[in-house]
Every structure is written in C-alpha cells, then in structure tokens.
Amino acid sequence: MAQPARVPLSLVPDVIGALLQRALKPLRIWWRRSWIYRRFLKGPLPDRFVYYPYDALPRRLEDADALLRGRFRFAGATVEAGAGSIFDTPAPSTEWNEGLHAFQWLPPLAAAGGEASRTLASNLISEWLRRNGRYSEPAWSPEIMARRLSNLFAHGRLVIANTDLMWRSKVFVGLREQSRMLARIATEAPDGIARFEAAAIVVVSGACLDHSGSRLTTGLRLLETEIARQILPDGGHVARSPETLAHAYRCLTMALDALTASSQEIPQALRNAHDKIAPMLRFFRHGDGMLALFNGGRESDARLLAGLLARDEVRGQPLAHARHSGYQRLAAARTLVILDCGTAPPGAFSLQSHAGCLAFEMSSGTQRIVVNCGSPGVDHPGWQSALRTTAAHSTLVLADTSSAAILPAGLARQLLGPRLIEAPPEPETRRSESPNGWRIEASHDGYARVFGMRHERQLVLNPQGTVLTGTDRLLPLPKGRRLPRSVPFAVRFHIHPDVRMSQSKGGDILLKLPNGEGWRFRAGGGQIATEESVYLGSETVRRTEQIVILGAVKDSPAEVAWVLEQIGVAAD
Secondary structure, three states, rough: OOOOOOOOOOHHHHHHHHHHHHHHHHHHHHHOHHHHHOOOOOOOOOOEEEEOOOOOOOOHHHHHHHHHOEEEEOOOOEEOOOOOOOOOOOOOOHHHHHHHHHOOOOOHHHHHHHHHHHHHHHHHHHHHHHHOOOOOEEEEEEEHHHHHHHHHHHOHHHHOOOOHHHHHHHHHHHHHHHHHHHHHHHHHHHOOHHHHHHHHHHHHHHEOOOOHHHHHHHHHHHHHHHHHHEEEEOOOOOOOOHHHHEEEHHHHHHHHHHHHHHHOOOOOHHHHHHHHHHHHHHEEOOOOEEEEOOOOOOOHHHHHHHHHHHOOOOOOOOOOOOOOOOOEEEEEOOEEEEEEOOOOOHHHOOOOOOOOOEEEEEEOEEEEEEEEEOOOOOOHHHHHHOOOOOHHHOOOOOEEEOOEEOOOOOOOHHOOOOEEEEOOOOOEEEEEOOEEEEEEEEEEEOEEEEOOOEEOOOOOEEEOEEEEEEEEEEEEEEOOOOOOOOOEEEEEEEEOOOOOOEOOOOOEEEOOOOOOOOOEEEEEEEEEEEEEEEEEEEOEEEEEEEEEEEEEOOOEEEEEEEEEEEOOOOOO
C-alpha cells in the first residue's frame, strides 16, 4: 500500500546547483592548478609548528604494526603495498582513497614511534608531495585537506623533528599552500560536520604556523558561522546524531586549545558552544560511557568521550528535555531511557539520518538493554539502507513502512546524496511528573499521508528505576484516508547482543544481563514474538534478537501496552 518516495520540488534548486558544480569541475581544477592561482598561495614560509594540538581520537598499535607490514586498512578495506608507491595502487573504494589522502596512517605511526615508523611516515609524505604537490581532487578537496592538516598538526612531531632541512622545507611549503587554500575553499566542504571541521582546522592552522594572523582571523569567522548554523541552542548538532556532536566537540576543543597555546583571545561564541555541547554529550551517554545510537551515530569510544568531557570546566548537567535537538531523557537510579521525538534534519544535514521517530534506548547501569540497530558507517555499506528504516529502531512500524523515506535512486540522489525526505512534521511531546514517576507523551504523523494514522507513544519510568511502562497507540486521523482492509503493525524492541533472552511458559520474555541482573517483558494488545536482529554499535556486525508485538489496525484505534520490570538485582 505504501507509495514510492518522490523527489520533492523543493530540491530542484539544490539539484541545479549541484549540476553547475559538476559542470564547472574541470574549469575549477584547471584554474586552481594554474601558475596565476598558485601565486595567491605564496607568502611567508613557516619553519616550525608553534604548537602541536592534542588529538583525542584513540589510536591502536595494531594499526601501526599492519602499516609497517605494508597493509593499509581504511574504511573496512585492506590494501597490500606492492613494489611501487601505495598512492599509485588502485583504491578499493572512495572512502579508502580518502583515508589514504587524509593521512589516516600518521596517527598510529606516531603512537608507535620509533625509527621504522618515522621512516615510513617520512617516505609516505614525500611520495604524496611528489604526486599531489598541486591542486587535484579529491586530494585537495576541503574536507580531505582538513583531515590531512589535522593529522599533520597533531602528529607531525614524529617526522618534523630531526629531519633533513631540505625535506622540512618541502613539507612546510606544502603546509603553507594547503593551509592558505583551505582558508579559501573551506565553505565548499560538504555541508555539515565536514564543513565544521574544515573551519576549525583553518583556526588550528592559523594558530600552529608562524605568520598566519590573517588566516586565524578568517578561520574564526568561518567557525563562528558554522557554530551558528550547526550547533543548536540546547547544545545538540543540527544533524541530530550523538556521534556527529562528539566529532564537532573534538574539533572545537582542538581549536580552543590551539588558541590558548598561542595566547590568542577566545571568542565568546566558541566558548559558549563548548560549554553547551558538553552537557548534551552527557545527555546521550549510557552507563557504559558510550553514546546512544540515533540518526547514523555509533557508540563512539568511551576513552575519547571521557577525555573530551574532562576538559569541560563548567561540568554542566544534561537536560531532561532537549527541545531543540528533539530528544527526551528519563533517568532514575541505575536506569536510563532516551527517546527520539524529533523530525528529520533539513537538507544535506539529513544524509545520515534515520527514520526512527519515537524510537528509544534503555540501559541499566553499564549494560544496554533496548537499543537501535546502529549504523554501518563506511565499514559495512551494504547495511546502509536497511539500518535507516524504521524497522531497525525500537519503535512502532506500520505495514513494514518507514515513517520517513530516503531520496530515491536517480539523478537527484547522485547529486545530493541519500537525503531523508517525507519525514513527519515536528512531533508533539510533553513531559509530566506523577507519583508513579516521570511520564513522556509524544506523537508523530509520519503515517498520516499514506495510512491516515497517527502514532502515539507514552513512557513512564518509576522513581526506583525498576519499571518502565509503555503504551503505543495508532489513531485514525479525522480527515485521513480510510483503510480498505486491516493493516499489520509491529512494535519492535531490539535487544543488545550481550543480553540473553528466553521465553517463560506464560509467554513473558525474560532478559538476563551479563552481570546477572534480570528483567521481564510483558505486553497486552498484541501477540508477542521474537525475531532475529543485528547490532552495529561499532565496526563489527553482531547478531542479536528483538522482541516484537504484532497486531493489526483498520478504521478504529489500536493500542498496545507493555512493561519492562526488573526481577533480579545486579551482581555488582
């Protein structure tokens, strides 16, 4: 019954703009490679790094070992280096090629240290300079250039110290030209976190290299603009992804540290953004120290998050209702519940967004219980479409149809990417307190156009954190279309793979956590079943299970009630 998604007319200007960019690409490359344009990239030549910024991203020594053995692993693919240069080797994917040109091999080599790592890193930089000394794409695309400069500034100590003066001179010539180029074209980076990072790295380059005062001013202006565009009043990111927010915080922290180290005044806009983002990151952290899985985000690294939040001097506490970001949070004792009650981000910010309206996650202590399926990232692209559907989230699904659609295959998608379209308007939500605990009520009209139905969800967490009660309703809209026949629905609860599930004789589902804690799931208004599921909270695809409440609806309201209650105390 669901109709295929159509390209909205509102995207026509974006499609035309993207077509113009594609048509002008050969001219752009020719102009930026020309002798005249390269004169604009000249200027005083720095000869040292004023400051080496700290990069909070974790590094693994096994990655350095693989590199020293000639294995280059990026974006889930591995390429063995042959007799020639790795930069001449055919790339298995666009993402792998971008990782190579972004110098993602430098951080693990710097972490390993030693003469072998220094020699390999120096040789790779020399090979890159010989092949990419002048503008080319994607090597000089702003988002790739920003990541490369970030890695060089943060980890360049490995190769800059105790090296040949001629080699140093070539490296600093390249740094000067790339930094000046990035300041010119940072706004050409893809909209979203890539553009935010490019602006932040312009600031870092202005602070880390000598004779860069004007570039520092340009970078601060760019970064303040992106903060105003991308950081919401409650501290969330406009893309509504917890992991994207962590990335923005990391970039902003790096810029602030560089400004402090170079004795530069920190603009109030940057300081305010830093102070607002930290509580919002705490909002999304489960008890295991990692992030909830919403809108294309993964768990992230607990050490990375702890390290970043340790830099927060304000120590702001998370909100209960992040109104601008579109999330609600219930916390009592050891139990945490996070509910997505927002709509899709606008335009290009929705490229990684999921159709997970009214989905929730739940954890007890350090153990996740109810989760969403996560995101494939660049490691498992084959899962991309499936994990963005509503069925991959812990919420109600009507007729196996998503509450929002992905831009269909065709010219528009080739030019603009897989944006999320036909998302429900801003969901209604309210919060109240009663003797039974905090109550959240939310609803969305994502099924109104096709099915004439509204989904309402109510969650109540008791003050002891031992009982989570939920109600899901499907309500026919007064002026909505009438269904000619019954339509099936499913309320899905994806369970974390570390939790063991079993069904009692009475039909209840028993959940046993690794620490011995027990929970029981009961429901009424539908048939309880269990199905297979997957979990991609990190780089690994993990098989797991889900609880499903099955039912059907036609022209009268349908309601399902369910409860998750603790029945066993944790061993710790």
